[in-house]
Amino acid sequence: MADAALLERLRASIAELEADATPHVRREDGDPLPEDGGRQSPRYASRGQDRAGAEASGAGQPKGAKDVAGALKRITSWVNASERSRSSLRERLVREGFAEGVTEDALERACSYGLVDDARYADVLIRSRIAQGKGSAGIERELWQNEIDPSTVDGWPHEYGIDGESELDRALQFLDRKPPRAKDRRGSAYRKLVQKGYPSSVASTAARMWAERNPS
Structure with missing residues (x-):
């Protein structure tokens, strides 16, 4: 605002x-x-x-x-x-x-006048999407949709606490909060994470780990 x-x-x-x-x-x-x-x-x-x-x-x-x-x-x-x-x-x-x-x-x-500022908008967008549990790939897609190159955003992704390990942890936490109900738990978990904006590599690893921890 x-x-x-x-x-x-x-x-x-x-x-x-x-x-x-x-x-x-x-x-x-x-x-x-x-x-x-x-x-x-x-x-x-x-x-x-x-x-x-x-x-x-x-x-x-x-x-x-x-x-x-x-x-x-x-x-x-x-x-x-x-x-x-x-x-x-x-x-x-x-x-x-x-x-x-x-x-x-x-x-x-x-x-x-500073009323519209894409750098400020990008910062607000990233923080809100992280708080919502969204993955980095989805955040970057949304930035591109707003004609903002993620590489130009100051501090992205590391200063926002986004790296391979932290994103894997967030993906697992998301699955714990909203577990898939389908019979194919691993496949369902993977699709759920990809839809949430997690990179496919993170989604694949997290889905496998979560399915092993929650076999039924």
Whole structure:
């Protein structure tokens, strides 16, 4: 989740964008308003209608400014609920109808404020998946799905306590907590671990050891 200072900075940026997007209607030089402000003049009434139509259509506004503000509002709402990766936010904004250019502009702004940070997201993701008992292969797949290269994540995997021995222990603990019920206990244990994201070598060893300890 984003902290209060980051959210305040982003809200200020949104307000600036919305201010820039507000059209300023002015009369043309040499075309003074009548004393009644044009309220009774068909000529000025018609011109006012034309201008109102232009405002509604977005004419005269900085191109994309309003859409970027809207995209930033959506980003703020989502990251205030939970950490999000840049790629997942991009996908969601496009799905909601924001243009590619608007989406990238909004994401650049959000990243520059520190509201969106893939390194921070990766750290949160890894820690939460380890706590859920997920294996390293599954964690890395999920990082790739979010367009994050696991090799670029600081400290992965060793500083997160992930190595061959520790992962084998975690796999066995997982099977103890949620033992397979199928008749082929070893095969079932192996499939269960692979589905949980453990590397096949770890899953194979853990399934064999667990089946030997729990023959029936």
